[in-house]
Amino acid sequence: MTATTDQPTRHRPTDAATDDATLLGKEASRAVRRRSMRLLGDLLRPHTKALAWAALLVVASTLGQVAGPWLVAVAIDRAVPALADGSGTPLALTGAGYLAAAVLGGVAAGAYVRAAARIAQAVLLDLRRRVFRQTQRLSLEFHESYTSGRIISRQTSDLEALRELLDGGLTGVVSSLLLMVFTFAGLALLDWRSGVVLAVAFVPAWLLTRWFQRMSQRYYREQRTASARLIVKFVETMTGMRAVQAFRRQPTTEAEYGRLGEDYRDANLQIFGVNGRFQPGLILIGNLTVVAALAVGGWRVLDGALEVGVLAAVLLYCKRFFQPVQQLGMFYNAFQSATAALEKVSGLLAEEPTVVEPARPLPLPGGRARGELRLDHVRFQYGDGPVVLPDLDLTIPAGQTVAVVGTTGAGKSTVAKLVTRFYDASAGAVRLDGVDVRDLASADLRRAVVMVTQEAYLFSGSVRENIALGRPDATQAEIEAAARAVGAHEFVLEMPDGYDTDVNKRGGRVSAGQRQLLSFARAFLADPAVLVLDEATSSLDMPGERLVQRGLQTLLADRTAIIIAHRLSTVAIADRVLVMEHGRVVEDGTPEELVAGEGRYARLHAAWRDSLV
Amino acid sequence: MPPTDERSNRSEPSSEPRSELSTFASVRRLHPYVRTALPRLAAGLAASLGASLMALAIPRVLQWVTDGPLTAGARDHDWSGLAWSVALVAVLGAGEAGLILLRRTLVMFPGTRVEAAMRMSLFRHLQDLPVSFHDRWPGGQLLSRIMGDLGLLRRWLVFGIIQLVVSIVTIVVGVGLLVATGGWLGIIFLCGAIPVTVLAFRFSRRYRKISRLSQDQSGDLATTVEESVHGIRVLKAFGRGPDALDQFTEQAAELRETEIRKATTDAGLTTALRVIPEVTQAVALVVGAYLVAQGDMTLGALVAFFTTTAVINGPVVDLGMTLSMTLNARTAVDRFFEVMDTVNPLTDPERPARPEPVTPGRGGATGGHVAFRDVTFRYDDAARPVLRHVDLELPPGTTTALVGLTGSGKSTLAMLAPRLFDVTVGRVEVDGVDVRDLTRTQVRERVAVAFEDPTLFSASVRDNVLLGVSDDLPDAERETLLAESLEIAQAHFVADLPDGADTRIGEEGMSLSGGQRQRLALARAIAARPRVLVLDDPLSALDVTTEEAVTARLRDVLAATTTLVIAHRPSTVALADRVAVLQDGRVTAVGTHQELLASDPHYRHIISSLTSEPTPSPTSQEALS
Numbered sequence A: 001m002t003a004t005t006d007q008p009t010r011h012r013p014t015d016a017a018t019d020d021a022t023l024l025g026k027e028a029s030r031a032v033r034r035r036s037m038r039l040l041g042d043l044l045r046p047h048t049k050a051l052a053w054a055a056l057l058v059v060a061s062t063l064g065q066v067a068g069p070w071l072v073a074v075a076i077d078r079a080v081p082a083l084a085d086g087s088g089t090p091l092a093l094t095g096a097g098y099l100a101a102a103v104l105g106g107v108a109a110g111a112y113v114r115a116a117a118r119i120a121q122a123v124l125l126d127l128r129r130r131v132f133r134q135t136q137r138l139s140l141e142f143h144e145s146y147t148s149g150r151i152i153s154r155q156t157s158d159l160e161a162l163r164e165l166l167d168g169g170l171t172g173v174v175s176s177l178l179l180m181v182f183t184f185a186g187l188a189l190l191d192w193r194s195g196v197v198l199a200v201a202f203v204p205a206w207l208l209t210r211w212f213q214r215m216s217q218r219y220y221r222e223q224r225t226a227s228a229r230l231i232v233k234f235v236e237t238m239t240g241m242r243a244v245q246a247f248r249r250q251p252t253t254e255a256e257y258g259r260l261g262e263d264y265r266d267a268n269l270q271i272f273g274v275n276g277r278f279q280p281g282l283i284l285i286g287n288l289t290v291v292a293a294l295a296v297g298g299w300r301v302l303d304g305a306l307e308v309g310v311l312a313a314v315l316l317y318c319k320r321f322f323q324p325v326q327q328l329g330m331f332y333n334a335f336q337s338a339t340a341a342l343e344k345v346s347g348l349l350a351e352e353p354t355v356v357e358p359a360r361p362l363p364l365p366g367g368r369a370r371g372e373l374r375l376d377h378v379r380f381q382y383g384d385g386p387v388v389l390p391d392l393d394l395t396i397p398a399g400q401t402v403a404v405v406g407t408t409g410a411g412k413s414t415v416a417k418l419v420t421r422f423y424d425a426s427a428g429a430v431r432l433d434g435v436d437v438r439d440l441a442s443a444d445l446r447r448a449v450v451m452v453t454q455e456a457y458l459f460s461g462s463v464r465e466n467i468a469l470g471r472p473d474a475t476q477a478e479i480e481a482a483a484r485a486v487g488a489h490e491f492v493l494e495m496p497d498g499y500d501t502d503v504n505k506r507g508g509r510v511s512a513g514q515r516q517l518l519s520f521a522r523a524f525l526a527d528p529a530v531l532v533l534d535e536a537t538s539s540l541d542m543p544g545e546r547l548v549q550r551g552l553q554t555l556l557a558d559r560t561a562i563i564i565a566h567r568l569s570t571v572a573i574a575d576r577v578l579v580m581e582h583g584r585v586v587e588d589g590t591p592e593e594l595v596a597g598e599g600r601y602a603r604l605h606a607a608w609r610d611s612l613v
Numbered sequence B: 001m002p003p004t005d006e007r008s009n010r011s012e013p014s015s016e017p018r019s020e021l022s023t024f025a026s027v028r029r030l031h032p033y034v035r036t037a038l039p040r041l042a043a044g045l046a047a048s049l050g051a052s053l054m055a056l057a058i059p060r061v062l063q064w065v066t067d068g069p070l071t072a073g074a075r076d077h078d079w080s081g082l083a084w085s086v087a088l089v090a091v092l093g094a095g096e097a098g099l100i101l102l103r104r105t106l107v108m109f110p111g112t113r114v115e116a117a118m119r120m121s122l123f124r125h126l127q128d129l130p131v132s133f134h135d136r137w138p139g140g141q142l143l144s145r146i147m148g149d150l151g152l153l154r155r156w157l158v159f160g161i162i163q164l165v166v167s168i169v170t171i172v173v174g175v176g177l178l179v180a181t182g183g184w185l186g187i188i189f190l191c192g193a194i195p196v197t198v199l200a201f202r203f204s205r206r207y208r209k210i211s212r213l214s215q216d217q218s219g220d221l222a223t224t225v226e227e228s229v230h231g232i233r234v235l236k237a238f239g240r241g242p243d244a245l246d247q248f249t250e251q252a253a254e255l256r257e258t259e260i261r262k263a264t265t266d267a268g269l270t271t272a273l274r275v276i277p278e279v280t281q282a283v284a285l286v287v288g289a290y291l292v293a294q295g296d297m298t299l300g301a302l303v304a305f306f307t308t309t310a311v312i313n314g315p316v317v318d319l320g321m322t323l324s325m326t327l328n329a330r331t332a333v334d335r336f337f338e339v340m341d342t343v344n345p346l347t348d349p350e351r352p353a354r355p356e357p358v359t360p361g362r363g364g365a366t367g368g369h370v371a372f373r374d375v376t377f378r379y380d381d382a383a384r385p386v387l388r389h390v391d392l393e394l395p396p397g398t399t400t401a402l403v404g405l406t407g408s409g410k411s412t413l414a415m416l417a418p419r420l421f422d423v424t425v426g427r428v429e430v431d432g433v434d435v436r437d438l439t440r441t442q443v444r445e446r447v448a449v450a451f452e453d454p455t456l457f458s459a460s461v462r463d464n465v466l467l468g469v470s471d472d473l474p475d476a477e478r479e480t481l482l483a484e485s486l487e488i489a490q491a492h493f494v495a496d497l498p499d500g501a502d503t504r505i506g507e508e509g510m511s512l513s514g515g516q517r518q519r520l521a522l523a524r525a526i527a528a529r530p531r532v533l534v535l536d537d538p539l540s541a542l543d544v545t546t547e548e549a550v551t552a553r554l555r556d557v558l559a560a561t562t563t564l565v566i567a568h569r570p571s572t573v574a575l576a577d578r579v580a581v582l583q584d585g586r587v588t589a590v591g592t593h594q595e596l597l598a599s600d601p602h603y604r605h606i607i608s609s610l611t612s613e614p615t616p617s618p619t620s621q622e623a624l625s
Ligand SMILES: Nc1ncnc2c1ncn2[C@@H]1O[C@H](COP(=O)(O)OP(=O)(O)OP(=O)(O)O)[C@@H](O)[C@H]1O
Pocket: A144, A382, A385, A388, A406, A407, A408, A409, A410, A411, A412, A413, A414, A415, A454, B493, B510, B511, B512, B513, B514, B515, B516, B541, B543
């Protein structure tokens, strides 16, 4: 059964500091850039057909644009003389041609806008989903240091940069390049010497572009980091606004936020600065090339080596050649911005969870969990911190209700988090019905083992939605039954819209105890084989706790339960009590046995009885 | 009390544009922020126009050279003519590039500075707005305003606005020129301008609605992302990751639909802006050719007409893009001011009272005096008040336990003391002064809170605990304060953390155990050395032994501080000299623990752990009736 005898190598999740690094070594810089390009390629691959179609539309729209002046020339050269000769057909033809080109070009331009948006939006949706899935897949260890703000910044402002690239004409570049290639070919055919002049202009243009690439890469990285920091600070300040205001932190947070805002502004300024030199630089090179072509061509004309008409055409070609250069520059700028953003996003996507899905999951024996838990010489430490559980060896038979008590920081929640596989044991194994939890498909494990966490988190949305999180397909009657069982039904009905009342951000609309009751109702609804309750009633009043207790007794009759509690009243319904101390189980027995004994629990119990009235 | 009276002025994120201002009027509200930047923007505009002129001049010069000096000079080798024209083109070319560089340099400072200033003023305003505002507004909506919208605005200020003006100027001048010199052809062209204008206006109306919707939806999406990370433990515990993904996908797909609708609208305008002028030109071509053939027009005039339309066509096509950029910027301005215009109902008084200054340090100082007088409080969106005519006195130096059922309003009452909320009726006094007559800083200097949720930050232990301590204090004193408050809260575990008090504790303190978080929150309130301490269920996550240790130490400290402690257990009540019972929104009894046990059946019901109900609970009776 134990497929995972060899210890998987533990990945250290990236922390915020590594993620924020902007000045990378040459190798590292190249590696992240490659990763980001791979992601871009990956995202665009499914859309090759659509991209080709969009490129075609751009070409059509450009042709429509170019056809206009050419038709005007035709009209003047041919149709007007023909008309003077009494034949209106050439004029009618050119007029009709102009009309057709106008409609065709215009429609193609509009269709291109739509096609580009379709591609951009499909890519964004794809990427958003990938990032979201990855966020959910990653372990808590990662989230503790990466912080929600950074993920939000990946999902919002980084994605915005990509969207600008895609909207701003990934395919617009196609027509520009085509135009430039054709113009250059035309020029080279017309007069190869001028072609050489134009070719020479590539050298400074290339150098300038290299310079731009180097600088903008660095500054865009800085910008992404600065923007992420700004978002992190903002999200954290807004989330903790109560504490910020109650402890009069506004001036300090404002100063810190202002500093980060300045960093962001600096990064933006740098980019504008670099970009503001790159674009005019390209224009200057273009204009000077025309000057060079004029000088060289003019000299040859005066020397009699070149026809004036040819020179006129050469100059026209040169001028035209550099027209799309600006557009290319803009595109390249958007491209640099997007790749810097994709570097960050791909970094997040490349992150490996420390808790991994098994490649070949094993089924639970009998297809359904019975609920027997076994912690087989489990040793655990968070990351490379101190050892929290040195060596825990424990069997919980199916159907048993186990209470875990102990001093704060003893490792009770840690045990709960191992059983629910929020973390994986550093050594040893946790088994459910004899199967290592690392070999269970996450869907199977989550169906079998459910935990009410120590912090009762409610999502904004209705009461109903929050309870239904326990089982999304539950009916209204089932939801109400769950609420009744924990004693939440009454207060829910008193809220303005009953079960449809929005509980607001983090359940701010209900009291702390009410939040716990609603979290509890979720677990009632989930109906798992193993239920883990981590201090699920700590903020309840005592009558409320008693009510929950009674509900629990019926609920837990035939399932395994781990109840972590400081109030020994909760322990009354347990079949077995574990007392934990510094990551070890120091006492283990039925409540009666332990109370009768001389140990820690007996003392705790006595102290607790004394405190009661 | 009518339940709707205050709802009308509640501001909530809505997807309907609230104001029906014109785009111009809407953008004009930016004036205070852009005022100082205007000269530079104007100079940038001038540079931009100059660059366009130079760009237009270059082909003319080239044409002149090829037609003039070169054609004429080919025979007599007129080098100087060539040299002059080469120099001229070089100057014009360099001038164009230089002016563009100038324009870029001119606008980049104001653009970013305006953005930064607006961001700071929004942040300041958000920090000023009360907790009730933040409870209501989803985080993502605020974030999308302060990042996304202001970013849009920056780009518009740097690129959009100048391009808009240049395009419009070029078009107006060009059309004017055509009408003035083109005769019939000019009039034909002008006819084309009419549908274009009408369409542009229609487009603006439609586009604005969609742009608003899309910006709101991206805010909602950010909210979902934020919650999916903050609530990740719940999602993982119930294995709801895939469901959350489905929901997110649905939302993201909605945003995609909106964006595609936006693009479709945009595409319509793009098509119109391309087709209509070109069609009029086709007509003009036929008519023009006919006129030329008739001899009513010279060939040169016809050529000139089309040279001019070629210049206008570019800006006309660009206009579509610039217009949508402007409309997006306008939506951003609206969304920005929606928050900025939210009036803060909880402000500092014009002339705050001047109570005796707070003496920092606990030694010798007596606690403050807090009194709730006839306090009624109703949450904005609740039908009934939570607190009704509450009268409660906290004499200096006493510790009062506040006891009541879940949801009875204990935390609500406690939050009135540091003025996180304002009473609906009645008054809360600290040291004999109504808290509304003090600045919020004054009140909060006197009153410190330990919330029921720890509300920690992803900073070091030190920064978290010393949150309410002035940064100006000497380091040594801060360290003493830190050590002392950690000791009182029995947070000895800090010494065992990898970097001691410098250890970062993860987002919201999540790399600590529940009890450890709670003790840090307690230490934080103690470290602020307030005259009044509000402890909201401060021991709920502690085990019995630690609770005893904290209680013993706290009792010493609390001797000199006025304390309101919210309690659910007898062990927490043990901290207090006296107990107040909150029932049905009223303080129904005040007395010592023993007295109340003897006299108050409701108190017995709440605090007694006897599994058998002593008397039928009054609340359940009420619930039945
Ligand atoms: N995510 C984490 N990263 C690093 N250390 C952690 C993390 N979570 C808990 N710890 C540490 O592990 C130890 C055990 O924590 P745990 O949460 O299991 O305690 P507990 O018994 O549940 O305590 P409490 O009763 O206070 O909830 C503590 O010292 C704590 O600081």
